[in-house]
Amino acid sequence: MRRWLLWLPLVLFALVVVFAVRELRKPSDRTVYSAMVGKPVPDFTLPPILSGRPGLSAADLKVGQPRLLNIFASWCVPCIAEAPQLMKLKAMGIPIDAVAIRDSEPAIAQFLKRHGDPYARIGDDRDSRVQLSLGSSGVPETFVIDGRGIIVKQHVGDIRDEDVAALADAWRNAR
């Protein structure tokens, strides 16, 4: 009888424990990233969400100058948290467009009045169609798009203070 085989279940169990402990100490990244980074912005046209302000189409994102595209919503709490950082980016001279997800004009108007309005254009994506076509899996998210309309970077989640420099760098490098 091969006695060493008796140890096999224990070895397998130890292996499972090693994996479990490793995952508990440093959980792997569960963020869903877009597979569209490095690819052109898919074609879309969104009506404006605010009357008197422009809507957003894919053509507006290929104007020779890189831009930020912010996916946000008035009902999204982290979007409030990132609002000051977007205002900082705007103050650096970075143009920012937005796609508002499942939102309404009065709610957006109130949101911008309360938390600042860094946006050049805001498209009304009422059934998340453009969000899905960008490979975005939630709000807020921010894409850096170069002058030819190629997505060069995706930032998932709210923009913290420490993320501002990296986004500004990505925007500068995209020129």
Next chain:
Amino acid sequence: MAECAVKTVSGTLPGFRASAPLLLRQIIATSAAASLVLPLATPAAAQSRPPAPYANVQLSDPAKEAEATALMATLRCLVCQGQAIVDSDADMAGDMRSLVRQRIAAGESADEVRDWLIARYGDYVTYDPPMSAVTIPLWLTPLALLALGIWIASASFRRRRPPRR
């Protein structure tokens, strides 16, 4: 927002006798606070848009609806990552169902819609991952474990037989 309000109100609600058990007082205070707060919470919920056109509405063509439903059962809800979009009540899952139904209704095949989503979210979005260098263990491990099980079982059955003389 509603939760914060409940905490504040239950902390300041006056008029409870000190002799009442603490837990009971908390329950009464919380439910009183909830009844105060709930009507206030309704406008916030009403801000959300109604579901997308085909989020909860079936296609009129039963064959296409069956194809769409079969596909939706194998697509991952991205905001509620353990669920398929067919099971999920999340707004985004509803939008994905509507997208799937409209694309199927427009004449795309289930595989084309799946590929469209994989191009955007990677293999992660499908519960039916294509075989590739990364996913090959998923397909081979069950076979390897089955072989191991058969080997262990056959070895143990042999051992049980009475020894020959």
